[in-house]
Amino acid sequence: MAAEFSIIHRVQFSETDMAGIVHFANYFRWMEEVEHAFFRSVGMSVSMEHEGVHVSWPRVATACDFFAPCRFEDEITLRLRVMKVGGKSLNYEVDFLKGETPVALGKMTSVCCTIGAGGMQSIPIPAEVRERLERA
């Protein structure tokens, strides 16, 4: 039932560290890379306006389990799965695959927020956004 969406990320030299493998913090950038590509694939940008106000999706929780290292020039498939479109939040998981082999599993919870002069404020996910996320 869950929407799935995949892209391929080629490992860059600047993403490796002195252990000769991808530095683990980069997996979180890649999770976001496939998330934002998924938003574009359903006709939206994660940096959106709603009723004249700027909307963003700050993270409230994220996690990653690592099974095997990624190396320079590896082509890693990032496969996003929407787990839940809640009232104000979005849950997804990302499989990191080298060929068919899972090398990591990431999880993310984001909250729909307006950004204004007074800072961030969570809001119900706008109906049109929800529809696009659920229909994917």
Added chain:
Amino acid sequence: MAAEFSIIHRVQFSETDMAGIVHFANYFRWMEEVEHAFFRSVGMSVSMEHEGVHVSWPRVATACDFFAPCRFEDEITLRLRVMKVGGKSLNYEVDFLKGETPVALGKMTSVCCTIGAGGMQSIPIPAEVRERLERA
């Protein structure tokens, strides 16, 4: 009982994103920053030799919960707590504090490994290393 160790990290401009707050992937770099400072505080480097072999600590799992954003030039206290020194693995948590206010909580599990021509191989944490970690 758990060892605690703290440093302060000043938020850099390059760590912010277009939402005006620290990009969440940086929290994982900061977790590592306090971990490595902790190793130094007990007389070790995380990049160590043991019986003539290079030892490293790849991550097998990490997570972070975010309570409030960090901004440019904030001074964030990173307070590391060793939760468990296992047979081959190390567990710790990191409190991220702005003043006295917790803004995030991170968790990490690393495994002690040798790095050689044949790749990474997990090994029991060397006795001297264990002692230094537990005595901290």
Added chain:
Amino acid sequence: MAAEFSIIHRVQFSETDMAGIVHFANYFRWMEEVEHAFFRSVGMSVSMEHEGVHVSWPRVATACDFFAPCRFEDEITLRLRVMKVGGKSLNYEVDFLKGETPVALGKMTSVCCTIGAGGMQSIPIPAEVRERLERA
């Protein structure tokens, strides 16, 4: 005559790459780190307001020459020298030193700009800012 200002940057694991040395893009982050610390040292933040408008300092040119590599846990002295406070722009250089040995030399030109709805617009450096930069 030129103002000089120094900080020490400890090389982080995440700043190294698979060649075992600091990835060269990080030198530009460090240049900015000492620039912003210098602004703080003269009582300013690089993220400033002037006459109710937000002011920023986008870069128009930067360069770096590399003489010797930096490695994990090295303590690198970043020594900033203001070369010129122009009408709208600021020029500085940064010596990267390992102990007394220069390992790199960086150069930067930034322009004083307002950021508003219509994008960025260069402006004369405000008198008070100029004074603080020149008096340093």
Added chain:
Amino acid sequence: MAAEFSIIHRVQFSETDMAGIVHFANYFRWMEEVEHAFFRSVGMSVSMEHEGVHVSWPRVATACDFFAPCRFEDEITLRLRVMKVGGKSLNYEVDFLKGETPVALGKMTSVCCTIGAGGMQSIPIPAEVRERLERA
């Protein structure tokens, strides 16, 4: 006469900063991204072996001029031009284009080096590598 080679880089959220534009240090990562893609396009990896020794290409000088900002989700064309294949070094330039409009110009000089126990040592560019770079 000079070889030209282009790729497109989509600006990621994590590459922006609180000024709402791409942080300038990322241009150096992008320069490297197109360099390494160019190496692959001529059948090589920048992480290569030569006569049983690991070869790498540390940078000795780099620079970038910035004409206009890049923003989230922009598609930036990175167009590399080999300027000179010297005895031991490689010179190239990178045009950064938004559509047809140049937004930045980067320059890089790398040196061919072996990496061994004793550190880095510059070597003449191997004949086969030179041929591939010049024939491109």
